[in-house]
Amino acid sequence: MAVLNSLVLGFLIARSRAWGWRLVGAVLVMFIGVYTVLTHIESIAFLTESALLPSEMLPPLVLSGVLLAVLFVPAAVWLLGKWRAPAAAPAGDDRLQMPPGEWVWKLALIAVAYVVLYFTFGYYVAWRVPAVQAYYGGTDPGSFAGQMANVFRDTAWLPFFQLLRGVLWTLVALPVIRWMKGRPWETAMAVGLSYAVLMNAVHLFPNPFMPRAVSMAHLIETASSNFLFGLVVVAVLLWRPRRS
Amino acid sequence: MSIRAIVSALARWIALPIVYLLCFVLSSGVA
Numbered sequence: 584m585a586v587l588n589s590l591v592l593g594f595l596i597a598r599s600r601a602w603g604w605r606l607v608g609a610v611l612v613m614f615i616g617v618y619t620v621l622t623h624i625e626s627i628a629f630l631t632e633s634a635l636l637p638s639e640m641l642p643p644l645v646l647s648g649v650l651l652a653v654l655f656v657p658a659a660v661w662l663l664g665k666w667r668a669p670a671a672a673p674a675g676d677d678r679l680q681m682p683p684g685e686w687v688w689k690l691a692l693i694a695v696a697y698v699v700l701y702f703t704f705g706y707y708v709a710w711r712v713p714a715v716q717a718y719y720g721g722t723d724p725g726s727f728a729g730q731m732a733n734v735f736r737d738t739a740w741l742p743f744f745q746l747l748r749g750v751l752w753t754l755v756a757l758p759v760i761r762w763m764k765g766r767p768w769e770t771a772m773a774v775g776l777s778y779a780v781l782m783n784a785v786h787l788f789p790n791p792f793m794p795r796a797v798s799m800a801h802l803i804e805t806a807s808s809n810f811l812f813g814l815v816v817v818a819v820l821l822w823r824p825r826r827s
Numbered sequence: 828m829s830i831r832a833i834v835s836a837l838a839r840w841i842a843l844p845i846v847y848l849l850c851f852v853l854s855s856g857v858a
Contacts (some may be wrong), residue, residue, distance in 0.1 A: 589847035593840060650854035658846050662839050 616755025
């Protein structure tokens with residue numbers, strides 16, 4: 584976990600046009616956003632409600648996640664020699680400069696894409712594993728449409744909650760996208776890897792709150808869907824529609 | 828790029844997971 588997370592964060596730091604506190608801030612937003620905020624709002628929605636994770640466990644988990652980020656990110660920026668401005672300042676660009684209307688439709692499109700990926704991978708990759716159904720106390724209705732009908736009947740709030748999460752995922756990546764060097768595909772890889780690794784590396788190891796089969800199903804489900812979602816976020820945000 | 832610069836860059840990237848691990852242990856201990 585240390586190797587994967589630190590290499591992904593190191594990649595964000597090494598390939599950023601920013602330096603110093605601005606760079607620390609950009610990477611902190613991504614790290615705390617994915618590793619702590621987006622992970623634990625999902626834990627609150629699923630695990631604490633069903634008593635699978637004791638609610639008193641959450642504050643220490645959140646605190647340790649934030650502390651880890653606050654300690655590691657400045658150290659990594661220093662270690663990779665990005666604390667001071669480079670001798671030749673990198674050229675600026677106009678990434679993410681767009682009118683408010685374009686922000687609105689792009690964020691809406693990304694949020695819908697997240698919900699589609701979330702439920703598609705959730706059903707076909709995770710929910711069809713019997714151990715996952717047993718863990719959450721559910722059954723497989725036999726089809727994706729049947730599963731969505733169950734979702735709207737039992738947890739109608741969930742699609743709307745995931746729409747908001749889709750927007751939140753995007754917001755935490757904005758500083759990294761804004762200041763990343765290189766071509767858009769490199770930024771897409773960086774965001775995809777950050778989404779996939781920072782949230783899921785923890786599933787590589789046994790944990791006391793989840794059987795191994797459930798943990799592995801979630802690892803495959805969310806690592807693949809998060810990576811794809813990262814590509815979508817960057818593709819949509821950096822796509823420039825022709826203006827007349 | 829000189830040999831020295833390559834070794835220095837390599838050492839920094841190798842140190843990164845070790846620093847991460849130290850921060851992880853420290854943050855888990857405090858929280």
